[in-house]
Amino acid sequence: MLDIKYLRQNIELVRSKMAARGQSIDFDRFTSLESERRDLLMAVETLRSERNNVSKEIGDLKKKKADASSLIARMSDVSAKIKELDERLRITEEELNAFIMTVPNIQHESVVMGHGSEDNPVVRSWGEKPVFTFKPKEHFDIGENLNILDFACGAKITGARFTLYRGLGAALERAVLNFMLDLHTGEHGYTEVLTPFMVNRESMTGTGQLPKFAEDLFKIEGMDYFLIPTAEVPVTNIYRDEILEEKMLPLYHVAYSPCFRAEAGSYGKDTRGLIRQHQFNKVEMVKFTRPETSYDELEKLTANAEEILKRLGIHYRTVSLCTADLGFSSAKTYDVEAWMPGQNAYREISSCSNFEDFQARRASIRFRREESGKVEFVHTLNGSGLAVGRTVVAILENYQQADGSVLIPKVLQPYLRGVDRIT
């Protein structure tokens, strides 16, 4: 959510920023709603002020046993008027709120103008594509041949886009996520949290999934709870409606969670394999920072995600999302894309974003400056570190051997009781 005051004063700037994102926003409607709100507010507050004053007089008169009936009659009218204006104000604020909730964040000046993912500039890459003496297979073939991934069984138990992992497949998934958590907590300074996997409506609204993206969520029947699409939601909401001390910042949290996504609108895309599931595991990093450090923190956060792939020995590249590809709440996003030899493509395995104060304003997460005592919004950032299922895909495809077996990267072997190859 953008700052209403900022929006009011910078309409043209915001308009051009939104145009670059391919969004057209009806700012005339905003302007008229906004001035209507202020007019109504002023009117209602004036009446309230009168009522407060006269009510005091009535109290005094009554104490002196004097007659207050004419004042009471007048205030009765005033109260009725207040009620009526209040209702109009409520409706206007609701509309204004609904409007502002649908305006995306303003992108950082370093974000390049583009029309789609093909315009995302590559900012760096690491490692090299492995060379195979045979035609590398896709992970679902490797996994099924080794009997560690069973897509048919996942479909039987639940439905499409669910998978059963068997034996060393299940163990590999667990090894990968433990390795990630240990690295981020042990070397990168993150504090681990384990959160609820379903959250209420306020939490979903705080991080921006609602009201705009309800169709992407799974909702619990009979309750106003939702399955989380990412640990970002519960972790960011830890500090919802709080004022933090400046010296607490920056706060680093890392959380494992399963992620549940309805994947509405992605029919026919990545229908085979682990790439696009209704349920997948992810290790998520979340930061709360002072505004002046958030872009440095974004670089560090992205480096923390990349470090996982370096240690696993998987070639990747990092792209900076262009205006058209940038998420709703994000001011700047780096995607880390791992090389997947079976697919002969780079696939997103992490997405690291700086939301600046966009989420913090929605979720009301603030901090008090030590110097001035002033309250300001924090900046929130988050990034996958990494998507666990897709990391397993990358391992299977990059470490596959001619005989169909898969080597286990050295760093994971301690997490697999020393197993160095799945056969």
Next chain:
RNA sequence: GGAGAGAUGGCUGAGUGGCCGAAAGCGAUCGCCUGCUAAGCGAUUGUACGCCCGUAAAAGGUGUACCGCGGGUUCAAAUCCCGCUCUCUCCGCCA
């Protein structure tokens, strides 16, 4: 699932219709005192939104709202009434 108790500021806790944005204590900040620390004394101590004045930004003044959330009664609600949520205790069930 059944029975009961509760929700007030950073914290503890008073407040059953007007003098309550809210006593008192603790904590915090500033000042005095002091060789230093402690003690003591004094002052300050929420957030949001609007308006005025003014500014590079601020400061300042003023109004309104906020005592779990939503509604109602009343000239007037932290206080009375209704609904909801959450917390705690006991019973049942359970990993």
